[in-house]
Amino acid sequence: ATTFRASEHQHIRYNPLQDEWVLVSAHRMKRPWQGQVEHQPLTTVPRHDPHNPLCPGATRANGEVNPDYEGTFLFDNDFPALQPDAPSPGPSDHPLFQAEAAQGVCKVMCFHPWSDVTLPLMSVPEIRAVVDAWASVTEELGAQYPWVQIFENKGAMMGCSNPHPHCQVWASNFLPDVAQREERCQRAYQSQHGEPLLVEYGRQELLRKERLVLTSEHWLVLVPFWAVWPFQTLLLPRRHVRRLPELTPAERDDLSSIMKKLLTKYDNLFETSFPYSMGWHGAPTGSEAGANWDHWQLHAHYYPPLLRSATVRKFMVGYEMLAQAQRDLTPEQVRIWNTLDPWIPFSLLFP
Amino acid sequence: ATTFRASEHQHIRYNPLQDEWVLVSAHRMKRPWQGQVEHQPLTTVPRHDPHNPLCPGATRANGEVNPDYEGTFLFDNDFPALQPDAPSPGPSDHPLFQAEAAQGVCKVMCFHPWSDVTLPLMSVPEIRAVVDAWASVTEELGAQYPWVQIFENKGAMMGCSNPHPHCQVWASNFLPDVAQREERCQRAYQSQHGEPLLVEYGRQELLRKERLVLTSEHWLVLVPFWAVWPFQTLLLPRRHVRRLPELTPAERDDLSSIMKKLLTKYDNLFETSFPYSMGWHGAPTGSEAGANWDHWQLHAHYYPPLLRSATVRKFMVGYEMLAQAQRDLTPEQVRIWNTLDPWIPFSLLFP
Ligand SMILES: O=P(O)(O)O[C@H]1O[C@H](CO)[C@@H](O)[C@H](O)[C@H]1O
Ligand SMILES: O=P(O)(O)O[C@H]1O[C@H](CO)[C@@H](O)[C@H](O)[C@H]1O
Numbered sequence: 001a002t003t004f005r006a007s008e009h010q011h012i013r014y015n016p017l018q019d020e021w022v023l024v025s026a027h028r029m030k031r032p033w034q035g036q037v038e039h040q041p042l043t044t045v046p047r048h049d050p051h052n053p054l055c056p057g058a059t060r061a062n063g064e065v066n067p068d069y070e071g072t073f074l075f076d077n078d079f080p081a082l083q084p085d086a087p088s089p090g091p092s093d094h095p096l097f098q099a100e101a102a103q104g105v106c107k108v109m110c111f112h113p114w115s116d117v118t119l120p121l122m123s124v125p126e127i128r129a130v131v132d133a134w135a136s137v138t139e140e141l142g143a144q145y146p147w148v149q150i151f152e153n154k155g156a157m158m159g160c161s162n163p164h165p166h167c168q169v170w171a172s173n174f175l176p177d178v179a180q181r182e183e184r185c186q187r188a189y190q191s192q193h194g195e196p197l198l199v200e201y202g203r204q205e206l207l208r209k210e211r212l213v214l215t216s217e218h219w220l221v222l223v224p225f226w227a228v229w230p231f232q233t234l235l236l237p238r239r240h241v242r243r244l245p246e247l248t249p250a251e252r253d254d255l256s257s258i259m260k261k262l263l264t265k266y267d268n269l270f271e272t273s274f275p276y277s278m279g280w281h282g283a284p285t286g287s288e289a290g291a292n293w294d295h296w297q298l299h300a301h302y303y304p305p306l307l308r309s310a311t312v313r314k315f316m317v318g319y320e321m322l323a324q325a326q327r328d329l330t331p332e333q334v335r336i337w338n339t340l341d342p343w344i345p346f347s348l349l350f351p
Numbered sequence: 352a353t354t355f356r357a358s359e360h361q362h363i364r365y366n367p368l369q370d371e372w373v374l375v376s377a378h379r380m381k382r383p384w385q386g387q388v389e390h391q392p393l394t395t396v397p398r399h400d401p402h403n404p405l406c407p408g409a410t411r412a413n414g415e416v417n418p419d420y421e422g423t424f425l426f427d428n429d430f431p432a433l434q435p436d437a438p439s440p441g442p443s444d445h446p447l448f449q450a451e452a453a454q455g456v457c458k459v460m461c462f463h464p465w466s467d468v469t470l471p472l473m474s475v476p477e478i479r480a481v482v483d484a485w486a487s488v489t490e491e492l493g494a495q496y497p498w499v500q501i502f503e504n505k506g507a508m509m510g511c512s513n514p515h516p517h518c519q520v521w522a523s524n525f526l527p528d529v530a531q532r533e534e535r536c537q538r539a540y541q542s543q544h545g546e547p548l549l550v551e552y553g554r555q556e557l558l559r560k561e562r563l564v565l566t567s568e569h570w571l572v573l574v575p576f577w578a579v580w581p582f583q584t585l586l587l588p589r590r591h592v593r594r595l596p597e598l599t600p601a602e603r604d605d606l607s608s609i610m611k612k613l614l615t616k617y618d619n620l621f622e623t624s625f626p627y628s629m630g631w632h633g634a635p636t637g638s639e640a641g642a643n644w645d646h647w648q649l650h651a652h653y654y655p656p657l658l659r660s661a662t663v664r665k666f667m668v669g670y671e672m673l674a675q676a677q678r679d680l681t682p683e684q685v686r687i688w689n690t691l692d693p694w695i696p697f698s699l700l701f702p
Contacts, residue, residue, distance in 0.1 A: 001438060002436075002438045003438065004437075004438040004439060004440050004441060006440070006450075009437040009438055009440075010432060010433055010434065010437050010453045011437065011439075011440045011450050011451065011452060011453045012450065012451050012452075012453045012525060013449065013450045013451075014449040014450070014451075016446065016447050016449070020528055021527070021528045023432060023433070023453055023523075023527075024450075024453075025431075025432040025433070025453075028430055028431075028432050030430065031430035032412075033512065034512045034513065035507060035510060035511060035512030035513075036390075036507035036508065036510070036512075039387075039390075061383075079379055079381065079382035080376075080379075081361060081374060081376040081379050081670070081677055081679075082361060082374070082376070083361065085353075086355075086360040086361050086362065087352060087353045087354065087355040087360055088355060088362075089355050089357065089360075089362045090355060094555060095367065095540075095544070096367050096548070096551065096552050096555060096576070097555070097576050098364065098365040098367070099357075099362050099363065099364045099365070099375075100362065100363050100364075100365075101362060101363075102361045102362045102363045102374055102375075147674070149670060149673060149674045151669035151670055151672075151673050151674070152669065153666075153668045153669040156386060156387035157387065158666065158668045158669070159386060159387070159666025159667075159668040159669070160386060160668075161384065161385045161386030161387075162385065162386075168669065168670070170670055170674070172374075174363060174372075176372070176374075176670075176674035176675035177371055177372045177674070177675040177676070178672075178673060178674050178675060179674060189446075193446070197447070200447065201447050204445060204447060204448070225447070225448055277668045277669045277672050277673065278673075279669065279672075279673035279674070281673070301672075301673060303672050303673075315504075315509065315510025316510075317504045317509045317510040317511075317628045318502035318503065318504040318509070318510070318519065318628045318630060319432070319500060319502055319519070319521055319527075319630075321502075321529075321628050321630075321652075321654050322500060322502050322529060322628065322629075322630035322632070322652060323498070323500045323502075323521070323527035323528070323529050323530060323630070324527035324528040324529060325528070326432055328432075
């Protein structure tokens, strides 16, 4: 019988954090690509545009004028998917027609007053201000809501409709689907193995050294064993931390610096401002925040769409939508980009 | 207290077939769109291109020459994600690092010898030949494999890399993730309520008449109560049918005709060759095919990406990837396109 080699033989892998499987078919990278190529946005973004509703001093859709902010700036989304006062749909009349109330708030957070920067182009202290703002908004909205989802859509390819560096914060009175799955998986792991799933997982990856991308005093970045997107990563604290506000000043500084390195590596990989969606997951908040959530470990997911170059992305379509996630290179092969020099001066990349 | 109106007040809905929730925020359609717009492929596709590997008489990547086929044509994918002989990764050494063997085959099925047609532009008898080919390939591969996934990626926006009308068939020795979820949900519903989930669901939608798109003697098309994509539909037989090969000749003819109508409506909605991913789900096959799968009802899912026009799509990014699916109009509002006349001559749309 042939010896199994992950880089040659397709197999399926289990995601124990979200209870899902992925089909790993490394040999598919050999396939020629004749499909859609993405535009590469070559237009330079002006540093300040008075008509951009995210800029300091600009007027927003609801008529409010932004302050002349100098660091981060948090405000209510003018087109929120969640509002605080939506009434309840009432009881369901049939098990196949179930609806529930959804209440919440949607906020937008600008990272910087300039439109022509991105997180990797910002200084470590500037990124640290973003980390602090993430922790505060988690505390503020988490006082009322059980789930505070911080996420960044970066790049037009990821549905981002404004080039100004920003993220969004959607807080809800319910645990969203993915949060529910992570809650169930982490709780079950803790009760079976007596420690948090992601604490043990981080320790294992440090031992195995097969999928590590970056490590620092307080943090690690790795390509998860069960990654779906080609260059997906997981950002984990080394210490057991349940939520962003618990991070110490030293951990926040170190996080800012490892984020800058990770995002610079991403930019350098295909010599483009790397698109992605990213977001933070931590223990639920709200009125139950005081319960035992020790099975939770704080983490961030990075989901970048690119596959082969700045203009060829992975499409999660047909088989992926109807059957199962599928990837075209193994998570271990992704290590290759770990060897790229991350310190090419940015000015060479974004003249 | 304000009275709940689905078209105004956000809420969450439950998908009982796949055990997932969706956030429905109808009022988000008011949001202006300044993000990415898609290219509309205006290039005309030649009817025959000897260099297109899907055309009759063309040479494929592996050197094989296609026959001069006149109807449908099924062949092995030259870059398969699943191969019949992949060895097993062997036992796992840790619960967080689980991999399993994946074996299978990937086939491509051309619908028609011409590259410049799509299913809605084909005649009902030509579509009927596709339906018959779907049933045969399910039987053929289902003799060995427990899951035979038929799916079509249509349009460059859906990662389709060849304009020639075709679908794919991936058969595997495992039940993919989505199949597992549908298996679990349908089995539980049957054991609790004594009848197949989707049979009861179809009956309810026929009574409620709020989300029906098309009905015929043997079939119905509806926007599911829990739809995620803006114009997502579900195609169901009226009779309890477990798998494609069980369809009678009359049901196959009627299916061909309702598919032509549905896809014409889609094309007419934004006056474009409507992109989508679609696929069939039926009871598992393989060596366990003889077991009791009466809780399964055959169905097809259509997942189209467009939201507002031929060039503005829905992005399933940030919140959707990190937290929960979210839609910007209610499934009931989608009925509006039911009122569009589906019989505009195609020649007006594709001159
Ligand atoms: O096989 P194709 O059509 O070249 O590829 C397309 O469909 C596959 C199955 O859904 C996906 O994995 C690919 O990402 C997509 O580009
Ligand atoms: O709110 P934005 O950035 O305009 O919109 C973007 O992010 C949202 C949250 O992930 C998505 O629902 C939208 O489809 C996407 O275009």
